[in-house]
Every structure is written in C-alpha cells, then in structure tokens.
Amino acid sequence: MSISDCPSDTIQARFALQRQGDFCLNVDVTVPATGVTAVFGHSGSGKTTFLRCVAGLEKPDDGYLNVKGEVWQGPSRLLPTHRRPLGYVFQEASLFPHLTAKGNLDYAIKRASDVFDVELYDRVLEVMGIDSLLERHPHQLSGGERQRVAIARALLIQPRLLLMDEPLASLDMARKQEILPYLERLHETFDVPVLYVSHSVDEVARLADRxxxxxxxEVVAQGRLADVFSRIDLPLGFGEDAGVVLQGKVVERDSQWHLARVGFEGGELWVRDGGDALGRSVRVRVLARDVSLALACHEDSxxxxxxxxxxxxxxxxxxxAMAMVRLQSGKEYLIARITQRSRQRLGVEPGRQLWAQIKSVAIVR
Structure with a gap:
C-alpha cells in the first residue's frame, strides 16, 4: 500500500460530495487512530454519508483517506470496499439468517486478511459474552444478542478500523442498556480505532473519547469529548440534555452514606456510590439544568x-428567557442554564467569580 506523510497514528479524511438537491458533504478531518471517535449530529447532518465514504460505499466527487499511514483513497488510488481492512456494524445486525452465530463468525474469519488467531477468537467471545449463543440462528437471538454477534464478526475480520453506524438505534431501551457494557469492554480491550455514529447524547457521553x-x-466542532460538550456556541440542540462529561477517579468511598468522592482536574464531586474501586477511572456527567449559581458558598443547603x-x-x-453560561473550574468546564433575570440579578458576566451549586451528578456507565 502507498504510504504518505500522514502520521501512522492518525486517520485523515477529506471528502467533498454534492448530491442532487441541497445536501453537500464537505469534510476535512484528522483524528487519532486510537479509542472511540463519535460522529455526532442531527439526522440528515451527514454522519452516515461520511461513514459510507470511509467504507468506500459512497463515491465522493473528491476524496482522500489515509488510515494509519496507508492510503485507501487518493488522486491515483481507490481501494474498493472489499479490500479495505475495516469492520462495519450497521443499525441492523445484518447476520446471515441461514448460518448459526458461529457460522457468521467463521465467515468473518475467512475474510480476515491476517491468519486465524485463536487467542483473539476466545477474547472476542468472552468480551462480547456470546459463547453460549454460538449454535443459535439469528431468529433465535434477541436484538441485543444479534448485535453483539455482529460486533464480534466485525472484530474477527481483524480490522484496522471499526465503523459503527448507530448500532443501538434499532434496540429498545432495555436492550440498549444490556449492550452498552459490552461496548465499553470492547473499547477497553481491543486496540482498534472506532468511528461511532450516533445522535444519542447518552451513548456518546458513555463511550466516546473525542x-x-x-x-x-460539515464538521463544526471536533476534539476531546469534555471540551466539545462544554461549548455553548454550537448547534447541538441538546435542550434538557445539555451538559458536560468529566473524567475523574474515585478517591474516597463513604459506606455510611453510600457516596463516592470523584476527583477531577477541576475539583471534587460527591456521587452515588456504584461500587467502583478506589483509584478507578470514571466519567461523571453534569447537566446544565442541575447547576445553579451563587455569589457565596452556602453551607446551609x-x-x-x-x-x-x-x-x-x-x-x-x-x-x-434563559441563558447558557460556561464556567471554568480548574482545567475543566461546567455549563449552567439560568434565567436571564437571574443573570442580571447576580451580575453574571465573563470573568466574574461565582460558586456553582450542583444538584445532581451521575457516573455514566
């Protein structure tokens, strides 16, 4: 494969696509080739079209794609989809109905560019929790089980890049909650970069690194999850879900009151104790609607x-009637959604030092 001057630890994508009508895709991004990058936005914003361009399923008018130093698409090169070392997980599991779960996995192994790895196979089965499902056909599996098999199949191709296009969109809330822990374990266990398309704030808050x-x-913002979610100048339309995600560690557990203290770069927060061990990294989500502002620290509350x-x-x-206020706490940021009347009464202006009172904090898992 052709090697360019693009760093081997990044994914570089440039796509220009004009469709009949008003839609136009114009993207030029470079992201680290590690962890989970969420491709986030409203329906019709271009998320899936972008992913299809990466997969080679959509042919842009002008395109360039470099994955870890390997050019998949460029002025003189266009690698067809079947030759791109990627895994693709769709909204629907898309398993072969005539094959068992094991048969679907065997198909992926035959497609893999590298030799069969028994250790990888066992690890995929364990992480996705599908060892007991291997002899069942797709119609004998729940929606969440089918999607876990589909993700396992994508991993067994041994991809250099994993694409996930709203993999939980077709599942009800119970099945989503069932499969999310498996996606977290996938993130923690396998060293493969993931482009994860979603319009769910909860999924992105829980899974994404950036x-x-x-x-x-167009891409109107990109970067670390905490930085992007704390911006108040974007057309994200979170509404009541507007808020930030902070990365921290459990530094204390109070068994008497069933609370845990999480330290982050902007301070410390008490949260409901979920049983996480001391020193464990956790994510906490603070919604703008749960942050009020005060001129002094009120102990009588x-x-x-x-x-x-x-x-x-x-x-x-x-x-x-409302205003969004971005607040700096150490090296991190919070957002408060307050009334314009409160803003005027408290004299809330850039540079003003205040106290943020946080009514509710949740560990996202």
Whole structure:
C-alpha cells in the first residue's frame, strides 16, 4: 500500500460530495487512530454519508483517506470496499439468517486478511459474552444478542478500523442498556480505532473519547469529548440534555452514606456510590439544568457539591428567557442554564467569580 506523510497514528479524511438537491458533504478531518471517535449530529447532518465514504460505499466527487499511514483513497488510488481492512456494524445486525452465530463468525474469519488467531477468537467471545449463543440462528437471538454477534464478526475480520453506524438505534431501551457494557469492554480491550455514529447524547457521553460534530454536511466542532460538550456556541440542540462529561477517579468511598468522592482536574464531586474501586477511572456527567449559581458558598443547603468557578462565556438559549453560561473550574468546564433575570440579578458576566451549586451528578456507565 502507498504510504504518505500522514502520521501512522492518525486517520485523515477529506471528502467533498454534492448530491442532487441541497445536501453537500464537505469534510476535512484528522483524528487519532486510537479509542472511540463519535460522529455526532442531527439526522440528515451527514454522519452516515461520511461513514459510507470511509467504507468506500459512497463515491465522493473528491476524496482522500489515509488510515494509519496507508492510503485507501487518493488522486491515483481507490481501494474498493472489499479490500479495505475495516469492520462495519450497521443499525441492523445484518447476520446471515441461514448460518448459526458461529457460522457468521467463521465467515468473518475467512475474510480476515491476517491468519486465524485463536487467542483473539476466545477474547472476542468472552468480551462480547456470546459463547453460549454460538449454535443459535439469528431468529433465535434477541436484538441485543444479534448485535453483539455482529460486533464480534466485525472484530474477527481483524480490522484496522471499526465503523459503527448507530448500532443501538434499532434496540429498545432495555436492550440498549444490556449492550452498552459490552461496548465499553470492547473499547477497553481491543486496540482498534472506532468511528461511532450516533445522535444519542447518552451513548456518546458513555463511550466516546473525542467527537466530531456534524451540521449540514460539515464538521463544526471536533476534539476531546469534555471540551466539545462544554461549548455553548454550537448547534447541538441538546435542550434538557445539555451538559458536560468529566473524567475523574474515585478517591474516597463513604459506606455510611453510600457516596463516592470523584476527583477531577477541576475539583471534587460527591456521587452515588456504584461500587467502583478506589483509584478507578470514571466519567461523571453534569447537566446544565442541575447547576445553579451563587455569589457565596452556602453551607446551609442540601446541595453537597459546590465548586468555585469563573464565568468564561455566555450565550443566548433557544428560550429567550434563559441563558447558557460556561464556567471554568480548574482545567475543566461546567455549563449552567439560568434565567436571564437571574443573570442580571447576580451580575453574571465573563470573568466574574461565582460558586456553582450542583444538584445532581451521575457516573455514566
């Protein structure tokens, strides 16, 4: 394969595509070839079209794709889909109905570019929890089980890149909650970069390391998940789900009150104790609607979590009675959604030092 000057630890994609009508895809991004990059945005924003371009299923008018130093598409090169070392997981599991789960996995092994790896096979079965499902046909599996087999099949191709196009979209809430822990284990266990398309804030908050935000065929923001989710100038339309995701560690567990203290670069937060061991890395999500602002630290309150913050930025909310306030806490950021009246009464302006009172914090898992 051709090697370019693109670093071997990145994925570089440039696609220009004009369809009949108004839709136009115009993307130029470089992301690390590690972890999970969420491709996030509203329906019709271009997320799936972008993924199909990466897979070679869509032919852009102009395109360039370099994965870990290997050119898959360029001015003089166009690797067809079947020769791109990637795994693709769709909204529907798309298993071969006439084959058992094992038969579907065997098909992937035959397609793999590398020799069969028994250790990898056993690890995939264990991580996806499908060892007991191997002799069943797809119609004998639940939606979540079918999707786990589909993900296992994609992994056994031994891809250099894993594409996941809203893999939980067809599942009900119970099945989504069933499969999310397996996706987390996939992230932790396998050293394969993932492009994960989703319009679910909860999925992205739980799984992604970084995100690309799409709007009208363009990437309007990209970067570390915590940085992007804390921005208040983007057309994300989170509404009541607006909030930040913070990465921290469990530093204390209070067995008397069933609480755990999580330390992060902006301070510490008390959360409900979920049994996580001391020192374990966790993600906590703080919604803007759960953050109120005060001029002083109030000890005479039921609110446990209070952090000194500095107002970084203010933006108008879709509701003209409300305002979005970005707050700096150490090296991290929070968002508060307050009324315009409260903003005026408290004198909330950039640079103002205040106290953030956080009514609710949740570990996302």
């Amino acid at each position: 995100t690309l935000v799409f709007d009208q065929g 039921s609110i446990l979590n209070r952090l000194p913050v500095t107002v970084s930025e203010i933006a108008a909310d879709k509701d003209e």
